[in-house]
Amino acid sequence: MQFAAFPRVRLGHFPTPLEPMPRLSAHLGGPNLFIKRDDCTGLATGGNKTRKLEFLVAEALAQGADTLITQGAVQSNHARQTVAAAAYVGMQAKILLEQRVPHATDEYEWSGNVLLDQLLGGEIVAKLPAGTDMAAEMEKLAQALRDDGKKPYIIPGGGSNPVGALGYVACAHELLQQAYETGLRMDHVVHATGSTGTQAGLVVGFRGSNSGVPVYGVSVRAPKDKQEENVWKLVRATADYMGLPASAVERADVVANSDYVGDGYGIPTESMIEALRLTAQLEGILLDPVYSGKGMAGLIGLIRAGHFKKDENVVFIHTGGSVGLYGYREIF
Ligand SMILES: *Cc1c(COP(=O)(O)O)cnc(C)c1O
Numbered sequence: 001m002q003f004a005a006f007p008r009v010r011l012g013h014f015p016t017p018l019e020p021m022p023r024l025s026a027h028l029g030g031p032n033l034f035i036k037r038d039d040c041t042g043l044a045t046g047g048n049k050t051r052k053l054e055f056l057v058a059e060a061l062a063q064g065a066d067t068l069i070t071q072g073a074v075q076s077n078h079a080r081q082t083v084a085a086a087a088y089v090g091m092q093a094k095i096l097l098e099q100r101v102p103h104a105t106d107e108y109e110w111s112g113n114v115l116l117d118q119l120l121g122g123e124i125v126a127k128l129p130a131g132t133d134m135a136a137e138m139e140k141l142a143q144a145l146r147d148d149g150k151k152p153y154i155i156p157g158g159g160s161n162p163v164g165a166l167g168y169v170a171c172a173h174e175l176l177q178q179a180y181e182t183g184l185r186m187d188h189v190v191h192a193t194g195s196t197g198t199q200a201g202l203v204v205g206f207r208g209s210n211s212g213v214p215v216y217g218v219s220v221r222a223p224k225d226k227q228e229e230n231v232w233k234l235v236r237a238t239a240d241y242m243g244l245p246a247s248a249v250e251r252a253d254v255v256a257n258s259d260y261v262g263d264g265y266g267i268p269t270e271s272m273i274e275a276l277r278l279t280a281q282l283e284g285i286l287l288d289p290v291y292s293g294k295g296m297a298g299l300i301g302l303i304r305a306g307h308f309k310k311d312e313n314v315v316f317i318h319t320g321g322s323v324g325l326y327g328y329r330e331i332f
Pocket residue numbers: 047048049077078158160192193194195196197198199288291292319320321
């Protein structure tokens with residue numbers, strides 16, 4: 001199927017810039033680092049969920065929905081971008097937040113993304129304890145809204161299903177075009193991986209175009225085996241949704257590393273704090289403590305372990321989230 005035939009609502013500023021990071025590269029003694037600025041997608045401070053929401057919100061509109069429902073951790077960047085997308089297209093947004101991070105401060109509970117959720121007109125329906133079956137809670141909420149005559153559309157956590165993953169198929173195409181225009185040979189693409197839509201979309205996009213660009217996910221939550229299995233499931237479902245043959249993707253294309261999770265999702269690590277400081281002070285770029293900071297910690301760790309050749313070109317995808325910094329004042 002022609003990619004442009006999938007329904008899409010324009011929500012973001014694309015293409016996002018692809019830029020070199022010369023000072024961070026020099027500090028680490030190579031390889032040549034580049035950054036894809038998906039923190040600059042524009043939607044109420046931006047981030048990677050914007051690309052997914054372009055396809056998800058288009059489907060919601062096509063179904064005549066009037067309310068978007070989604071869920072995430074308290075400092076969910078996905079919830080914030082969903083609320084902003086709802087405001088932009090004139091829908092209601094109802095979100096459920098899971099108190100997934102232990103020992104959270106008042107700032108974590110109310111500043112950063114939570115403040116923006118409310119400012120953007122989203123309704124935080126409930127903050128639920130860690131371990132709640134969030135999918136079931138969304139379904140209950142949707143049923144209550146239907147009983148009330150509303151037309152809810154449920155977006156899974158992180159917007160990670162085959163429709164949402166199309167956003168990162170599009171990002172792979174965008175990167176290939178930018179690399180072509182600037183004559184950049186992309187040897188590796190590295191990014192933080194969580195609910196898997198970003199990695200699955202990238203794998204399908206790079207693979208489906210037979211580009212040979214390997215994708216490396218740095219997990220922020222699940223152990224390696226589980227993360228790779230989850231990504232692989234969505235890779236297959238997305239390829240299938242796009243009408244690609246099963247042979248278009250391979251299990252070996254899915255690589256995740258869980259060595260940088262630390263004590264758990266949203267819990268700071270020393271290497272994350274170092275990565276945040278280095279990127280801020282050498283490049284003037286703000287990462288986030290939950291995802292891109294751990295992703296960059298992974299990239300730096302791999303570089304120090306000699307994983308890349310010095311003359312290779314490595315593209316780090318900045319997936320956004322720096323608004324979450326305001327929930328983590330105490331770590332700085
Ligand atoms: C959601 C998110 C990710 C992870 O993307 P997935 O598609 O959920 O794997 C990475 N970085 C940031 C800032 C995010 O908000």
